[in-house]
Amino acid sequence: MIDLLDVNLQQVPDAYLAGTWRVAERILNRASATTPLAQATTLQLQEGHLQVDTASRAIRGQWSVQRDALLSRPYLHLQLPDEETTALVTRLRRAPDGHLRALTLYFQSGMELQLLQP
Secondary structure, eight states: OOOOEEOOTTTSOGGGGOEEEEEEEEEOTTSOTTSTTTTOSEEEEETTEEEEEOSSOEEEEEEEEEEOTTTOOEEEEEEETTEEEEEEEEEEEEOTTSSOEEEEEEETTSOEEEEEEO
């Protein structure tokens, strides 16, 4: 098992959240299971452009990072054609060699996504 190190979310540059992330685990809670984000297998975050891949299709949209004024916590604002939401970045971890990163997002709907980036 690889030991992952926590990254300080208040100091991480917004661009560090970019890349292709594979959905490793999802917890829907009260969120609808029919939305593209609830069915996502990968999220591609590239310079403002978002692509959500599901088992049946790819949906394009936009994303940006917003930070709260008090603690500078990062939120991802995701805009898709039929869905717009914000997710708090609750945890960002990386392997000591930098080759593996893990990102946890908590959405307004109560859904939680755990993402991996090899």
